[in-house]
Amino acid sequence: MSTITAAENASATTLRERKPAKGSRSSTTTALLMLLPAAVLLITFLLIPIGLTFGLAFTNARLISPRPAEFIGTDNFVRLFQDETFWKSLRNTIVFAVVIVPLQSACALGLALLVNVKMRGVNFFRTVYFLPVVTSMVVVSMLWLFMYQKNGLINEVLLKFGIVGPDWLGDPKTALLAIILMSAWQAMGFHMVIWLSGLQTIPADLYEAADLDGADRWQKFRYVTWPGLRATRTFILITITISAFALFTQVNIMTQGGPLDSTSTLVLMAVRTGFQQQQTGYASAISLAFFVLVLAVTLLNRYVTRDKDVVR
Amino acid sequence: MSATVTTGPEGLAHVAETAVPEQHRGGDRPHPARHALGLLLRIVLCLVFGLPLVFMVVSSFKPDLQIFDDLGSFKAFLPTGDISTANYTGVFGRVPFAQFMMNSVVITVVTVVLGIVVNSMAAFALSRIGFRGAGGVLGIILATLIVPFETLALPLLWWSNQLPFLGPDGISQGWLDTYQVQIIPFIANAFSIFLFYQYFDSIPKELDEAAKVDGAGWFRIYRSIVMPLSGPAIATVAILTFLPMWNQYLWPLMAVQTEELRPVMVGIDYFKQLNTSWGQIMAYATMITAPVLVLFVAFQRSFINSIASSGVKG
DSSP, rough: HHHHHHHHHHHHHHTTTTSSTTTTTHHHHHHHHHHHHHHHHHIIIHHHHHHHHHHHTTTTTOOOOOOOOOOOOHHHHHHHHOOOOOHHHHHHHHHHHHHHHHHHHHHHHHHHHHHHHHHHHHHHHHHHHHHHHOHHHHHHHHHHHTTSSSHHHHHHHHHHHHHOOOTTTTTTTTTHHHHHHHHHHHHHHHHHHHHHHTTTOOHHHHHHHHHHOOOOOHHHIIIIIIIHHHEEEEOOOOOOOOOHHOHHHHHHHHHHTTTTTTTHHHHHHIIIIISSSSSSHHHHHHHHHHHHHHHHHHHHHHHHHHHHHHHH | OOOOOOOSSSHHHHHHHHHOOOOOOOOOGGOOHHHHHHHHHHHHHHHHHHHHHHHHHHTTTHHHHHHHHHHHSSSGOOOSSOOOOOHOOOOOOOOOHHHHHHHHHHHHHHHHHHHHHHHHHHHIIIIIOOOOOOOHHHHHHHHHHGGGGGHHHHHHHHHHHHHHEEEEEEEEEEOOTTSHHGGGGGGGGGGHHHHHHHHTTTTTTHHHHHHTTOOOOHHHHIIIGGGOOOOHHHHHHHHHHHHHHTOHHHHHHHHHOGGGGOOOHTTTEEEEEESOOOHHHHHHHHHHHHHHHHHHTTTTTHHHHHHHHHHGOO
């Protein structure tokens, strides 16, 4: 910090007094100095690790090892493709995303529509729906771990309606579903706010005009709201999908991937191999698979929304 | 509401020009029954989102046995029966809670403050000063936004173990099990830079020119003109750094093994090991959620706005 200030003072008092600053050498120097801390940090903790994900995946690197990592070609990938847990984790990760993306985005849109009205107390509702978002996933996971117990809160409530609930987290058939439901519950308020900000960009005249035309609620939604949310929609789909692929905390706290790997995910598997078993090379191969998945979704989304961009 | 629907711009324009009858304007007002139904729905949803948290707080004051006994009735959500702070005392007896809390506060506050300084300076350099290649640098920064942290976590863990660190005791190798490994990797943030960049771009450039005439240098302009005008952007970046930092779990779980350096979220694992006391877990959960809830209630508008502005990205 002090070097920048010094350099700045020097340049201010001498060189640049009356010069047009744009593009001058001293202002480029200042710009680079101000960029420097962020650049160094981003290179060290973002760009190099990105490169390492690719590099280490082809080595036998171990987290803590006296021997340097050796290049082992595609061995990690051969092993990965033969690893049954990998396929299960990949499948769970994709199922999780495929279910939670429509579920969470639709419910969040519903919430946003419910609180996007002029009504007394609407702020209160908004705040309450948002509360789980500011509660950490760790806390939410512990809380739901308790509520999902066989004789836990959820089954007790279901019993009041005459339903005998399953052993949510103990049964391979319901464990992933249980995690999907609580994840949607936690993050819905987040996407409600994003939908809401999208809703508020739609000009009120459009609704007034639709009113005058006698449009009913559904027609207003179909012809005014839905087209007006196009950009928001794309954003929400991408963010939910990517964060769904990164599923880890809930699973690690609630099931550790069990029962019978029914809730194992790519990130959980990467942590297990790369951290607990210290096989950094193998974990990097898993991370790379995860990254390819994210990239594929992003590109697919670009491709799908491409035509509509032209029309607009 | 009963009029026929005319679609197409001509229809709309035609109607818009005619005078609007009063009743028609109020046509959006729902039927009383419908209104009541809507209200009921909103209240039910309130229960769905709010009650689990109420349950958490209420249970933290109850003995374990009573928590289970109360599950079958509304008592689960009411502070009834044998209410005490025994679970809280229990938490302090079981884990070094004050230490965990202090670690989390230090890690979060330092990252937020340094993050604001470092990222805003970078954004200032890119947006207001500019230099040859600034566009390319911004492009690279934005491109990294699609890489989720989870893909880098394991390679970063390995990498952190290779890094040297110049501390008060000289040079040491390996960042694992330190404070800095929980702070320094998270200071520079591509999205924060982007948010600052966007905001700085909206501040009139004439201010810079005027300041330059008065002899101010770029750093002076940054510190005395642009930053004081950037309150909303600073608040957004602060909140969007604060929340994930406070809630961090994956990274400290792996990078920190020493108990004295651990943050609050990882501390919850202690309660899952030997004989689980749900009352204590709820007490712990309440205590680590409270700071965030207090901040949220105090700065509600900023919280909501910052989340909303993260959607501008799309």
